[in-house]
Amino acid sequence: MVDRNRNLFGKKTYLITILRETAKGVSGGVSFIGTFGGIIGSILVISSAIIFVDLSAQKFLLLILAGLIGNIIDSILGVLIQAQYKCTECNTIVELNNHCNLKTNLVRGFELINNDIVNFLSVLILCSLYYISIV
Numbered sequence: 181m182v183d184r185n186r187n188l189f190g191k192k193t194y195l196i197t198i199l200r201e202t203a204k205g206v207s208g209g210v211s212f213i214g215t216f217g218g219i220i221g222s223i224l225v226i227s228s229a230i231i232f233v234d235l236s237a238q239k240f241l242l243l244i245l246a247g248l249i250g251n252i253i254d255s256i257l258g259v260l261i262q263a264q265y266k267c268t269e270c271n272t273i274v275e276l277n278n279h280c281n282l283k284t285n286l287v288r289g290f291e292l293i294n295n296d297i298v299n300f301l302s303v304l305i306l307c308s309l310y311y312i313s314i315v
């Protein structure tokens with residue numbers, strides 16, 4: 181039987197706000213390997229920028245930290261405001277208002293807030309924090 185709370189590497193996923201186990205793929209669900217993957221992703225993106233801009237080691241590390249903070253903000257917003265629906269047919273929690281060709285029921289968050297809005301807000305908050313820190 182497949183454990184819905186374990187990721188590809190067999191590790192558990194936890195809801196970031198209450199650190200309780202949750203199903204993999206759920207918005208706000210975090211795991212060590214997912215967080216590590218996010219850091220590796222940040223390093224790859226920032227490394228590609230080195231071709232175009234001169235980055236000090238301090239700024240390089242600061243940008244990796246910013247990527248980590250952005251991931252955390254994204255996860256928290258995913259739990260607190262992103263719309264989550266329950267399929268009336270298969271009882272799966274999904275991010276869409278339609279599943280199994282049926283309309284799903286809103287169980288958490290706000291209908292207008294989807295994953296794209298959460299991503300946009302995360303970047304907006306992170307940039308605002310950065311702006312506030314340099315002013």
Ligand SMILES: [Zn+2]
Nearest residue numbers: 267270279280
């Ligand atoms: Zn379904």
